[in-house]
Amino acid sequence: MNIDNARKELLxxxxxxxxxxxxxxxxxxxxxxxxxxxxxCKATTLDxxxxxxxxxxxxxxxxxxxxxxxxxxxxxxxPIAFATAMVSAMxxxxxxxxxxxxxxxxxxxxxxxxxxxxxGDKVVIVDxxxxxxxxxxxxxxxxxxxxxxxxKAIALVDRQEGGRENIENKNVVFExxxxxxxxxxxxxxxx
Numbered sequence: 001m002n003i004d005n006a007r008k009e010l011l012x013x014x015x016x017x018x019x020x021x022x023x024x025x026x027x028x029x030x031x032x033x034x035x036x037x038x039x040x041c042k043a044t045t046l047d048x049x050x051x052x053x054x055x056x057x058x059x060x061x062x063x064x065x066x067x068x069x070x071x072x073x074x075x076x077x078x079p080i081a082f083a084t085a086m087v088s089a090m091x092x093x094x095x096x097x098x099x100x101x102x103x104x105x106x107x108x109x110x111x112x113x114x115x116x117x118x119x120g121d122k123v124v125i126v127d128x129x130x131x132x133x134x135x136x137x138x139x140x141x142x143x144x145x146x147x148x149x150x151x152k153a154i155a156l157v158d159r160q161e162g163g164r165e166n167i168e169n170k171n172v173v174f175e176x177x178x179x180x181x182x183x184x185x186x187x188x189x190x191x
Contacts, residue, residue, distance in 0.1 A: 001053075003060055010044075010053040011178060011186055014157070017043040017050075019183050029131070037184065041128035041156050045079040055083030057177055058126065058154060063093065065151050068121040071098035071113075073139040076128040080156060084126070098123070100139050112142060119147040130155040130176065133163035140170050157183065 001009070020027065020038040027038035044050045058080060062070065071081040078099055085097035098115025117123060123143055127136045136153050143150055150172050158164055158176035167174040 001056070003057065006053045006056050007177070010050060010057060011182070013047065013050050013053070014039075014041070014044050014178065014183065015186050015190060017047060019187055021184065021187050031131075037180070039129050039157055039159065039180075039183065041076070045076075045083075045128055045156065051079065051083045052087070054080055054156070055085075055087030058084040059087040059091065059093075059095070061154055061175065061177075062095065062124050062152065063088075063091070065124065066122060067095055067124045067151055069096040069098050069115065069117045069148075070124045070126055071115060071117070071139075072100060072126045073135045073142075074099050074101055076135060077126045077139065080126045080128060100142050113146050113148075117146075117148060121148050122151045123148045125150055125153040125172070126155070127153075128156045129159060130157070130163035130167070130174075131159045131161045133166035133174075136163070136167055136174075137170055140167070140172055 018039055018041050022036050025034035025036045027035045029035055070084050071077055081097040085095055088095035096116040098117045101112050125139045130136055140150055153167050153172045153174045155176040158179045160180045164174050
């Protein structure tokens with residue numbers, strides 16, 4: 001499937017599985033703020049049909065970056081990183097996946113970062129949804145503490161609520177596959 005068609009199909013799946021909209025703000029967010037839309041990308045990123053699309057689209061965004069690995073804060077980033085690494089291998093590339101834990105393990109090697117990454121590696125930080133950028137920034141900070149070089153941060157969806165600016169304030173280039181405005185437009189055009 002070509003990239004434009006893959007993007008259109010993934011947008012359709014996000015609208016179907018992960019996007020909820022109401023004219024009134026009825027969705028309570030983590031911040032406690034009420035919103036008229038809610039985005040839960042887990043239903044998309046963990047969907048088997050979506051995984052290949054996500055892997056293809058993220059790989060397309062990073063294949064020219066000379067990145068060694070892709071990952072981010074665990075749960076939101078994991079399926080994206082795994083799908084991208086798999087597509088990378090299918091394309092004859094060797095981009096590894098890694099996971100940044102929310103807390104270091106309290107046993108064994110007590111690792112905070114799992115995967116085939118080493119000090120000095122060039123990495124892409126990913127997340128499913130960026131609102132204020134908190135999870136992405138936490139991943140950036142932990143990756144830097146482990147002396148990984150961040151070459152870019154990419155989200156599946158940017159809620160356009162300051163996350164881009166906050167991430168870019170960390171001197172990291174940020175982009176997303178989709179924005180809140182694109183999701184709302186696609187949702188309304190579907191009706």
